[in-house]
Amino acid sequence: MAETKTAAYICQGCGIGERLSTRQLAQIAQKEGKMALVREHPFLCGAEGVGLIRDDIEREAVTHVLIAACSRRAKTEAFHFPTVALARANLREGVLWSQPEADEAAGLTQEMANDYVRMGCAELKKTKLPLGNPLAATNRRILVVGGGVSGLTAALEAARAGYQVVLVEKERALGGWAAKLHKRVPFREPHADPADTGIEQLIAQVTGHPRIRVHLGATLLETRGAPGRFSVQVSVESGAAVTEEVGSIVQATGFTLYDAGKLPALGYGKTPDVVDQAGLERLARQAAAAGGAIRRPSDGAEVGSVVFVQCAGQRDEGGSHLPYCSGHCCATSIKQAMYFKDANPEVDTVVIYTDLRVPGSGEDFYRSAQRKGVTFTKGRVASVEPASGGCKVSFRDLILDEDVALEADLVVLATGQVPNSGVNIELADDDPAKAAQVPILNLAYRQGKDMPQLKHGFTDSHFICFPYETRRTGIYAAGPVRRPMDMAQAVEDATGAALKAIQAVENAAAGRAAHPRSGDLSYPIVRIEGCTQCKRCTVECPFGAIDEDESRFPVFNESRCRRCGTCMGACPVRVIGFENYSVDTVGAQIKAVDMPDEFSEKPRVLLLACENDAYPALDMAALQRRVYSAFVRVIPVRCLGSVNTIWITDALNSGYDGVMLMGCKHGEDYQCHFVKGSELANYRMGKIDDTLKQLGLETERVATYEVAITDVARVARLIDDYVAKILEIGLSPMKGFA
Amino acid sequence: MSGERYRNSFLREVEHNVEEGHWVKMCMQCGVCSGSCPFGPHWAHPPQELFMMIRAGKREEVLGSDAMWMCTSCYNCVVRCPRKLPITHIMHGLANYAHRLGLAPKNQPTRQFAKMFWDNLSKTGRVNELKLSLGLYFKDGFKQGIRNALAMKDIGLGMLKAKRLNPLELVKPHACKGAKDIHAILAKAKEIEDRRKGLSA
Amino acid sequence: MAKKEYAFYPGCSSQLKASAANYLTSTRSLCRVLDIKLTEIPDWNCCGASIGYAEGGELPRLALNARNFALAESHLPGQDIVATCAACWLSARETKERLDASAELMRETNEALAAAGLHYKGEVAVRHMVEVLIEDFGYEALAQPVVKPLAGIKFAGYVGCQTNRPFGIAGESFENPMYLDKMVETVGGEAVTGYDQKVTCCGGALAFSEAEKSQKQIRDIVESAYDHGADMIVTPCPLCQANVEIYQSEINKKQGTKFHMPVLYYSQLMTVAYGGSAREAGLDGQLIRAEKLEEIAAKG
Numbered sequence A: 001m002a003e004t005k006t007a008a009y010i011c012q013g014c015g016i017g018e019r020l021s022t023r024q025l026a027q028i029a030q031k032e033g034k035m036a037l038v039r040e041h042p043f044l045c046g047a048e049g050v051g052l053i054r055d056d057i058e059r060e061a062v063t064h065v066l067i068a069a070c071s072r073r074a075k076t077e078a079f080h081f082p083t084v085a086l087a088r089a090n091l092r093e094g095v096l097w098s099q100p101e102a103d104e105a106a107g108l109t110q111e112m113a114n115d116y117v118r119m120g121c122a123e124l125k126k127t128k129l130p131l132g133n134p135l136a137a138t139n140r141r142i143l144v145v146g147g148g149v150s151g152l153t154a155a156l157e158a159a160r161a162g163y164q165v166v167l168v169e170k171e172r173a174l175g176g177w178a179a180k181l182h183k184r185v186p187f188r189e190p191h192a193d194p195a196d197t198g199i200e201q202l203i204a205q206v207t208g209h210p211r212i213r214v215h216l217g218a219t220l221l222e223t224r225g226a227p228g229r230f231s232v233q234v235s236v237e238s239g240a241a242v243t244e245e246v247g248s249i250v251q252a253t254g255f256t257l258y259d260a261g262k263l264p265a266l267g268y269g270k271t272p273d274v275v276d277q278a279g280l281e282r283l284a285r286q287a288a289a290a291g292g293a294i295r296r297p298s299d300g301a302e303v304g305s306v307v308f309v310q311c312a313g314q315r316d317e318g319g320s321h322l323p324y325c326s327g328h329c330c331a332t333s334i335k336q337a338m339y340f341k342d343a344n345p346e347v348d349t350v351v352i353y354t355d356l357r358v359p360g361s362g363e364d365f366y367r368s369a370q371r372k373g374v375t376f377t378k379g380r381v382a383s384v385e386p387a388s389g390g391c392k393v394s395f396r397d398l399i400l401d402e403d404v405a406l407e408a409d410l411v412v413l414a415t416g417q418v419p420n421s422g423v424n425i426e427l428a429d430d431d432p433a434k435a436a437q438v439p440i441l442n443l444a445y446r447q448g449k450d451m452p453q454l455k456h457g458f459t460d461s462h463f464i465c466f467p468y469e470t471r472r473t474g475i476y477a478a479g480p481v482r483r484p485m486d487m488a489q490a491v492e493d494a495t496g497a498a499l500k501a502i503q504a505v506e507n508a509a510a511g512r513a514a515h516p517r518s519g520d521l522s523y524p525i526v527r528i529e530g531c532t533q534c535k536r537c538t539v540e541c542p543f544g545a546i547d548e549d550e551s552r553f554p555v556f557n558e559s560r561c562r563r564c565g566t567c568m569g570a571c572p573v574r575v576i577g578f579e580n581y582s583v584d585t586v587g588a589q590i591k592a593v594d595m596p597d598e599f600s601e602k603p604r605v606l607l608l609a610c611e612n613d614a615y616p617a618l619d620m621a622a623l624q625r626r627v628y629s630a631f632v633r634v635i636p637v638r639c640l641g642s643v644n645t646i647w648i649t650d651a652l653n654s655g656y657d658g659v660m661l662m663g664c665k666h667g668e669d670y671q672c673h674f675v676k677g678s679e680l681a682n683y684r685m686g687k688i689d690d691t692l693k694q695l696g697l698e699t700e701r702v703a704t705y706e707v708a709i710t711d712v713a714r715v716a717r718l719i720d721d722y723v724a725k726i727l728e729i730g731l732s733p734m735k736g737f738a
Numbered sequence B: 001m002s003g004e005r006y007r008n009s010f011l012r013e014v015e016h017n018v019e020e021g022h023w024v025k026m027c028m029q030c031g032v033c034s035g036s037c038p039f040g041p042h043w044a045h046p047p048q049e050l051f052m053m054i055r056a057g058k059r060e061e062v063l064g065s066d067a068m069w070m071c072t073s074c075y076n077c078v079v080r081c082p083r084k085l086p087i088t089h090i091m092h093g094l095a096n097y098a099h100r101l102g103l104a105p106k107n108q109p110t111r112q113f114a115k116m117f118w119d120n121l122s123k124t125g126r127v128n129e130l131k132l133s134l135g136l137y138f139k140d141g142f143k144q145g146i147r148n149a150l151a152m153k154d155i156g157l158g159m160l161k162a163k164r165l166n167p168l169e170l171v172k173p174h175a176c177k178g179a180k181d182i183h184a185i186l187a188k189a190k191e192i193e194d195r196r197k198g199l200s201a
Numbered sequence C: 001m002a003k004k005e006y007a008f009y010p011g012c013s014s015q016l017k018a019s020a021a022n023y024l025t026s027t028r029s030l031c032r033v034l035d036i037k038l039t040e041i042p043d044w045n046c047c048g049a050s051i052g053y054a055e056g057g058e059l060p061r062l063a064l065n066a067r068n069f070a071l072a073e074s075h076l077p078g079q080d081i082v083a084t085c086a087a088c089w090l091s092a093r094e095t096k097e098r099l100d101a102s103a104e105l106m107r108e109t110n111e112a113l114a115a116a117g118l119h120y121k122g123e124v125a126v127r128h129m130v131e132v133l134i135e136d137f138g139y140e141a142l143a144q145p146v147v148k149p150l151a152g153i154k155f156a157g158y159v160g161c162q163t164n165r166p167f168g169i170a171g172e173s174f175e176n177p178m179y180l181d182k183m184v185e186t187v188g189g190e191a192v193t194g195y196d197q198k199v200t201c202c203g204g205a206l207a208f209s210e211a212e213k214s215q216k217q218i219r220d221i222v223e224s225a226y227d228h229g230a231d232m233i234v235t236p237c238p239l240c241q242a243n244v245e246i247y248q249s250e251i252n253k254k255q256g257t258k259f260h261m262p263v264l265y266y267s268q269l270m271t272v273a274y275g276g277s278a279r280e281a282g283l284d285g286q287l288i289r290a291e292k293l294e295e296i297a298a299k300g
């Protein structure tokens, strides 16, 4: 490996040269930062400036480059030098644009810039050039679990894109729910009539595709490995186990209808003339096969009147049934009412709903049903009882505000979708509910056999920003296992998931991180000798990337890792780090700041800002010339989850008067790009109070904030308020002890 | 309550016999019409509710109601209805149908006025405003009529002075020369419409 | 030859010595200035108005209007039918659209007309006077003849219902149509802004049968005009004009208000601005005198 040679480049463009003494900055880089080469340049990101750096790399054998110019988020293409370690000191957004132009402010502004150069030099010296995952694996096959519409679509899309596919279906036939339908809700203009499901054609395309292998009557016995090198044991129909090597996985395991047996008040089980939507499809298929009208199960009489009960066991606020709306069932009931009306307009069809939810073109379908004479009644059904020659439906008419009873030959309950998610790994092992669950993926992962769930059993998938993502890298959920949806949505969902699966195998093969740090070549490196086997990293990794070996040491699966650094934040003995982001790269920056003494009346506040939201918000605040205190020193972090408490204690010990942490929203509707990072940070900081008390410091000296990328005005205000608070409680008594 | 009410029969009747009645089934019960109506608070059953009642088969309640007689023909509901129902016309149609069947409330003032208005215009082909207002004052008998007329006499005199009311209308009204033609046309039109609806004269 | 010719449908209220006689007078005056020739449809009949529904039913009302169409078609071929009354325009236009849309109704209507030896071919166009002014002339052209701008008078533009809904003037919104305000400005008056009762219903024909409910509407309409600093109300609709003007005294009597707000037609404003006399503008037909307008008309 080449000898380390550092170089610092100080830009004078964008007004930096006018408002700051770059001379002074250069001296600091040289004397304090010990940079081997220091250059000032009037316009660093221009062709000439970039050429200068490139020449130095080539001719002067520079291996480490500090660019003291604009934010690390700006000019990334100009300052792209893939062969050297790189650090950036943010003089433009971080100093110039966020500080007042007035002459009397010049002193503090220069101090700030000086510190950022010191910090940049310190960081650079601790940084190494990331070389990429040395264990990169290159299997590009894609496994699809589930052979319904979602799975078939994902398989076909991936195969059409040129990838080999293995499809595993637990039933002995493909098609899932779609194969059990008489017709589907239309998905094309004019959205007026039920349409053919098209499932036979889809199945034929899949089974006839040369790149798709199908296992029917098959389940997964075990899935181990990582993107690019999954090894999956499949139990096939014959009972034998076969091993399939794949690079990524799409889980399209669909849903089960909510058990109508739990709805005795709605008559289910009391008379065969109360059916769920699947039951009605069965009757419709039988009728079609026999070439006649739909008949009543109890006595085979032709149905002359039918009532559809919407939201049966759904949107339940009482806590006994599904709390959510399954989204498709209004349109499904409309379709089913048309089965009757299209065959015989004289059949009475009444849909009792509280809110008819037919988004998008569903509105046209709804109108079409109204035109066909389907009656829609806004009401809440209280009970369904067997009555002579049919059923009696009692309900509250919500428009006419009265109780009504209605007789019908047949009643259809619109029950909801329950995701087939396998095991809820967050349940305790001795929870009886867990024992009843059958695992699907059977992951040989330290954190459990299936994917983590978010709400109501649906797979956690970062709904807000990246819907297809799950918390298991290289495994993507598609279709109703992810959220309730209809067939048209499932097709779209499966297509997206197939694309993600393709990205995953390509990234894994190149040794790069997957989303959201896609392309990142750094990866966690452990100094395993120092590990105390505390298991924090293996438990806290939001993506379950870390397993354990027989002697309980952590085993990092690099391509399962998203490079968030949560493990680095967790590790009490600080043996985990990345080449270009480690306890040292940040720790050195913290210590590099020039600390004024306690009589200076110049506090120093460390701000650790999440680079996904808070740091961009700060950049944008600067762009809008929102001024904030010159006493703050900002260090971007990959995720608040990567913040190791040693940074906080080091900062306080070395005389900082306060530490601010800004990360994404956590909790149920989290916005953290790494799902659990900000939540863990929040948890860890909850415990920092004890440390503060031990140090004899006020608890206000560490403060955590949730900041969204849009909080542009707020970030500046938060900083000022915090600095004011620090001035109020006084400077840290720790100054001068370091 | 009988289940029969939610059968389609009254809805069908409305579809066949009420002006623009085939639109009733298209209402999606949003309530915008009821909220847009200037006389909304005075309706026993605002349009949205009437449509639901029709679908629920409440024939007597609907046709006997004075609700649709509250319609001022402002068309506010029509331009706002997301389903583009011609609500105003349906209100007129329901009122007309109820009136035709003799089910409308007897002393409903708008019903009385509307009938007077039509009788007035169809006699000569043009409205005779003086006779119409006198008719209105005297609809409840002679004595009440004098009282009503006296109460409004200032306005009447004002109109007279402003040359916007013609006392000669009583003896020599504005009239169409083709009044006979008009009678013939209206009689024929009524005959056709009744035939279409299966109503006897 | 006149610049523009139309088949005129004045309607019952705009006849001589009828409740909107002043509308007719001022319209005639304004047409003289703009060189518009209005020829009455010979022997036209009542449109049935909205309130005709109860006794009239559908087909008789369509037939009434179709008789006017048939007369216009044969006596004034090629001329657009122009109504000044909102209700006449609405009924006629509704008839036209319904007959255009349904061959069955067209056949039945002609069957009825045949009883008087008439036939409607389906060729007429039905328009409101305001449409003629705005579309066939335009605001600029309408401003040309102004000799006495109505400076210093604030008008609340009360559009009401039936010239606004359901058809309205092309390009205008139902909730806040601007044409009346623009016409006020075209003749140099000031249109008050934010007049929130601009499209409120005055009760229409129900002013007779549901007096109290309607007077509540009228009260809002007048009160808001005062609140917004208006000197006068201006409207395109004869029923609006009559209801809002006539019932002010009633409301004053019953509720102790002191309403005395003149209610004018746009045609009266235009006539005065074009230099017409108070008489030509029909200002003598106001129950509540529009003194400021009379002053301008009286000026040399």
Ligand code: SF4
Pocket (backbone or CB within 6 Å): A526, A530, A531, A532, A533, A534, A535, A536, A537, A538, A554, A567, A570, A571, A572, A573, A574, A575, A576
């Ligand atoms: S957190 Fe650190 S000490 Fe704990 S198991 Fe992981 S590497 Fe080892």
Ligand code: SF4
Pocket (backbone or CB within 6 Å): B033, B036, B037, B038, B039, B047, B070, B071, B072, B073, B074, B075, B076, B077, B078, B087, B088, B091
């Ligand atoms: S048109 Fe009739 S029903 Fe509709 S808002 Fe006006 S008054 Fe009400």
Ligand code: SF4
Pocket (backbone or CB within 6 Å): B026, B027, B028, B029, B030, B031, B032, B033, B034, B047, B048, B051, B080, B081, B082, B083, B084, B085, B087
């Ligand atoms: S506005 Fe239209 S859709 Fe809504 S309730 Fe009224 S009629 Fe029905």
